[in-house]
Amino acid sequence: MTGAGQVTLRDVAERAGVAISTASRALANPGRVSAATRERVRAAADELGYSPGGPARALSSGRTGMIALVVPDVTNPFYFGVIRGTQAQLRDRGYVHVLVDTEESADVEAAWLDRLQRSVDGAVLAASRLSDAAIAARASRLPLVTLNRDVPGVPGVTLDTPGGVAHALDHLASLGHRRIAYAGGPPESWSDARRRRVARARARRLGVELVVLGPYAPLQASGAAAADAAVHAAASAVVAFNDLMAIGILARLADRGLAVPRDLSVVGCDDVFGADFAHPPLTTITAPVERAGRAATSMLLARLDDGAPRVTGDDAAPRLALPTHLTIRASTGPAGGPLAAGAGEPRTPLPTRDQPNP
Amino acid sequence: MTGAGQVTLRDVAERAGVAISTASRALANPGRVSAATRERVRAAADELGYSPGGPARALSSGRTGMIALVVPDVTNPFYFGVIRGTQAQLRDRGYVHVLVDTEESADVEAAWLDRLQRSVDGAVLAASRLSDAAIAARASRLPLVTLNRDVPGVPGVTLDTPGGVAHALDHLASLGHRRIAYAGGPPESWSDARRRRVARARARRLGVELVVLGPYAPLQASGAAAADAAVHAAASAVVAFNDLMAIGILARLADRGLAVPRDLSVVGCDDVFGADFAHPPLTTITAPVERAGRAATSMLLARLDDGAPRVTGDDAAPRLALPTHLTIRASTGPAGGPLAAGAGEPRTPLPTRDQPNP
């Protein structure tokens, strides 16, 4: 018997000798009952070990006290930063945190959003794979805030990683690199498209060649292919879509007996856990991921408090762009001479590990 | 207007020209209505974009379709694995995943458990900081499964990291180490107590000295203090409570100009993300963390299906112990000679970073 023994407001009211509604008030709006009743009810609740039931409360009040965080892949360290930031904010504000992994699939994402629509008060969509239209449509039913994605009419916060990519190219150019590779992420990624665009523009302005590689899955395992492609393209430096790939590139190069940064300079994006103690330590674009999670969450909660004027496309939806910065570590250095022919034969087959803990 | 425009079963029923109860059945028990009505209702639901409301369903059915995962610190990579495993399992089974971070506090943990008690169908408690009694009490109200914690009468899954620690000591002893340090984790940690106990026993049996250091917070930042303590204790090897600390130890030793494993061998626990590409790669006790998360979750879901006979302490609560193994990488090697006096002066002040993304 699951429901048995569950203490309800009714029990508390009975024990305190008041009406249910009074008990409700005593607990929720302590200011609207006499001090005496308040105490009596509180005592009764304590003695009975009463704890309000979420669903019932949600049903009658319309507020569930839950917020969903939707990410493409909980496995990716980047999203862990987002999870942390969101979790911290929600915890402090007394909200329950619902975590959804969409497995990088737009359909799965849409399905969950629809399913949760009436079960949560709002959602933070991190790096959504959905189309603008699909997001906008859902935003008209559920308060939404996007993270690293701009959709007209929908509030969101973005990390200025493209700006960081531009700086990375400046940095590399100043080190004498004339042929630089960009190892791209998933084709559906809005962020990747932005970075690629900026990289192209900056390279042109700097007068250096840019070779676009990929697309690759944003995983460590993709690093091997990216590294090989970069070497084959005769680039002297490579900027990867994210640190995971960059770390994979580092591993592959080491395996091929190529030295970083002597033979190839490597730059990552995000500065996730591990970037600083990789070997060599990774030059990367440090992004305030956790802060972004916090910001997106408070934006969402603020909306809710305002009575959630969520629909629409006319008024300017709040939008926040967080700055990033280039963190230079040992994986970047002066451009070296051309590689000796035949150098860098792989010593072992491609690594297959794409998860930290198999 | 939040509730406006929300499609309810009532709307669907109306459009399909049937009673609400019929619509409900058509959607939930397709077998108990005529094929005709079934289709009519389905069509209506589709056209209206109907999606059942969680709270209402929960209120009347008693099942919320949500499971909570309670962890001490979402920031710790170890729990990343747990989160992944849990998430994967819940997603596949159609459950909503609620994530709770207790900030390593027993009080916070208890409070959330009480609060969620009526809002979720069950919970997985990872590395709970609660007392056995507190856990047992809550388990009598909410189906619970523990992870890395044994409580009489409560089902759980544990990782045999202590066994791994014993193997690590064997390994170190075989390399000639005679004085080994164990850098302990949080005092409230059940896991740490187990590991310490096993380490002591094994050291005695092997005839080597064991120096217990700590307790330390299970963070990378604690590595510096642990490294200094190990060096001061004249140990030639150190086993850390987790990889985070071990990685911190590596960093501190590098900073002091000490070589690993020449001057000190280092062993971690868990084999989290980053252990393999740390410098040098970390010898560690590989634990199937993600699998543990999955196992705990399916154990919980199995209980729920059985009608959750949860209370009790008499019958044997299911318990699963997952094996671990020692993964030897470059951070361990033969015991070297005693350190030269005056060696290893720190070159920079203590590192302060304890989070990947500041």
Next chain:
DNA sequence: ATGAAAGCGCTAACAG
């Protein structure tokens, strides 16, 4: 096979 009706536990107007 379908409809009517009774709640699930709580909040939110209304009266007093």
Next chain:
DNA sequence: CTGTTAGCGCTTTCAT
């Protein structure tokens, strides 16, 4: 300040 009265949206008997 407190009690009464309606529901919130859905599932579930119970009749029909």
